[in-house]
Amino acid sequence: MVSRVRTIAFQGIEAVPVDVQVMVAPGKVGMQIVGLPDKAVAESRERVQAALHASGLSMPAKKVTVNLAPADLPKEGSHYDLPIALGLMAALGAVPGDQLADYVVLGELSLDGTIAAVNGALPAAIGANAEGKGLICPHASGPEAAWAGADIDILAPRSLIAIANHFRGTQVLSRPEPAVRAQTAALPDLADIKGQETAKRALEVAAAGGHNLMMVGPPGSGKSMLAQRLPSILPPLAPRELLEVSMIASIAGELAEGKLSDRRPFRAPHHSASMAAMVGGGLRVKPGEVSLAHCGVLFVDEFPEFHPAVLDSLRQPLEAGEAVIARANHRVTYPARFQLVAAMNPCRCGMAGEPGYRCARGTRCQTDYQSRISGPLLDRIDLRIEVPAVSAADLIRPARAEPSASVAGRVARARGLQRERFDRLGLPGIGVNAHCPTALVEEIAAPDAAGLSLLREASEKLGFSARAYHRVLKVARTLADLDGAGAVGRIHLAEAISYRIMGERLAQAA
Numbered sequence: 035m036v037s038r039v040r041t042i043a044f045q046g047i048e049a050v051p052v053d054v055q056v057m058v059a060p061g062k063v064g065m066q067i068v069g070l071p072d073k074a075v076a077e078s079r080e081r082v083q084a085a086l087h088a089s090g091l092s093m094p095a096k097k098v099t100v101n102l103a104p105a106d107l108p109k110e111g112s113h114y115d116l117p118i119a120l121g122l123m124a125a126l127g128a129v130p131g132d133q134l135a136d137y138v139v140l141g142e143l144s145l146d147g148t149i150a151a152v153n154g155a156l157p158a159a160i161g162a163n164a165e166g167k168g169l170i171c172p173h174a175s176g177p178e179a180a181w182a183g184a185d186i187d188i189l190a191p192r193s194l195i196a197i198a199n200h201f202r203g204t205q206v207l208s209r210p211e212p213a214v215r216a217q218t219a220a221l222p223d224l225a226d227i228k229g230q231e232t233a234k235r236a237l238e239v240a241a242a243g244g245h246n247l248m249m250v251g252p253p254g255s256g257k258s259m260l261a262q263r264l265p266s267i268l269p270p271l272a273p274r275e276l277l278e279v280s281m282i283a284s285i286a287g288e289l290a291e292g293k294l295s296d297r298r299p300f301r302a303p304h305h306s307a308s309m310a311a312m313v314g315g316g317l318r319v320k321p322g323e324v325s326l327a328h329c330g331v332l333f334v335d336e337f338p339e340f341h342p343a344v345l346d347s348l349r350q351p352l353e354a355g356e357a358v359i360a361r362a363n364h365r366v367t368y369p370a371r372f373q374l375v376a377a378m379n380p381c382r383c384g385m386a387g388e389p390g391y392r393c394a395r396g397t398r399c400q401t402d403y404q405s406r407i408s409g410p411l412l413d414r415i416d417l418r419i420e421v422p423a424v425s426a427a428d429l430i431r432p433a434r435a436e437p438s439a440s441v442a443g444r445v446a447r448a449r450g451l452q453r454e455r456f457d458r459l460g461l462p463g464i465g466v467n468a469h470c471p472t473a474l475v476e477e478i479a480a481p482d483a484a485g486l487s488l489l490r491e492a493s494e495k496l497g498f499s500a501r502a503y504h505r506v507l508k509v510a511r512t513l514a515d516l517d518g519a520g521a522v523g524r525i526h527l528a529e530a531i532s533y534r535i536m537g538e539r540l541a542q543a544a
């Protein structure tokens with residue numbers, strides 16, 4: 035006799051249906067799992083047998099075959115324990131198989147029969163809901179799954195015995211409640227930063243248009259401090275973004291206690307990060323930092339200290355908005371539309387360009403250090419600024435800096451204009467100028483006559499690539515949006531070009 039239980043396999047953030055078929059038949063006593071299982075799935079056998087035993091159910095003295103269908107889909111992870119165990123229990127008559135058919139099941143088993151939390155409960159619940167099914171998941175994953183919808187039937191038992199009792203009607207499980215992360219910790223505020231008006235302006239422009247930003251300056255000038263304050267001026271996640279961000283966090287196992295937050299992610303990987311940590315990969319093809327920063331900020335501090343291959347791996351997600359991870363027999367794609375903020379010292383000793391300072395290694399100190407950033411990567415960074423050491427006069431002056439809240443107001447207004455424009459153009463998926471398709475840039479950011487002549491002059495003098503040309507236009511559009519101006523004028527282009535110039539100098543060093 036064959037019993038069937040529905041579960042899922044993850045492909046990126048999508049949950050693909052998987053059928054667990056359990057057959058108990060006469061033959062050599064033992065249990066076998068087939069259907070392209072990875073090592074964690076193969077180990078299910080031991081956990082399921084121990085958990086059933088601990089729950090007072092003995093394995094039948096027969097041959098048990100578990101098939102995970104479709105067989106050509108790779109099955110990774112430990113969440114197959116629970117569907118396999120429930121399939122076996124249904125075959126033994128301990129739970130009603132027909133009621134199980136209404137659910138998608140996932141969960142890991144401990145040897146004592148309790149059900150341990152697994153990653154990905156949220157995308158699993160969303161997948162189940164789309165098929166009109168309920169979800170059986172671990173107790174600890176319940177609050178996360180409950181976010182998938184108010185009408186979806188979710189059972190979040192603590193143990194195999196609890197789920198058996200629920201179906202028997204002796205101890206009915208209640209639906210878990212979705213949990214919200216309390217926003218107690220206030221974000222660091224721009225008001226803490228004295229002086230650095232140029233840098234703050236660039237930060238505001240970056241926030242308004244979703245542009246990538248690079249800051250170059252001596253140690254201690256406040257680059258890290260500035261970057262950490264970017265989230266405080268960004269608008270909260272829109273509902274659709276919130277879901278995507280949470281699904282990625284769910285798969286990565288980074289949703290603390292299943293609580294969701296509408297704050298934009300801010301990821302700051304260390305410069306020792308590997309390629310797998312950055313773009314994703316590893317044993318279970320986990321999302322990398324670029325995906326965990328989806329809809330938020332990826333802060334790459336000490337930019338040139340990262341491994342050059344790791345830095346170059348950022349190019350593809352920067353361009354495509356998704357990270358593609360190739361495996362031996364399949365590819366996994368995670369969304370990765372992030373805003374890059376990079377910070378670096380001008381040279382290895384950090385002081386190049388400071389008045390009265392000379393590097394021990396002369397100009398090579400600076401050129402060698404800056405050439406670690408490849409030209410094509412630099413080309414994708416629209417705003418490049420120098421952050422000079424903060425002057426003593428600025429530091430001593432009593433703080434009167436503008437708080438984040440008022441900057442955030444201007445950013446929100448500029449973003450509102452952009453959203454309206456993209457909606458009008460029939461592109462509701464695009465929220466900010468930085469993501470505008472190249473074909474549309476010249477339409478939305480057409481400069482006036484004075485602007486055009488400035489742009490022509492600058493592109494000739496500076497030798498802009500086609501990409502650079504379009505990126506300058508996008509930044510100019512954002513500057514006009516911050517001004518509330520309809521057309522892109524000369525003043526907007528002048529500022530946009532100034533943000534580009536420093537990078538052209540760096541590129542020449544490279």
Ligand SMILES: Nc1ncnc2c1ncn2[C@@H]1O[C@H](COP(=O)(O)OP(=O)(O)O)[C@@H](O)[C@H]1O
Binds near residue numbers: 228230258
């Ligand atoms: N503009 C500033 N206003 C107030 N404090 C500052 C400023 N710039 C730097 N600091 C102080 O210097 C410290 C180092 O700044 P940090 O952002 O780490 O510098 P960087 O990343 O450029 O090396 C900060 O923690 C802060 O105390």
Ligand SMILES: [Mg+2]
Binds near residue numbers: 257259335
């Ligand atoms: Mg720093």
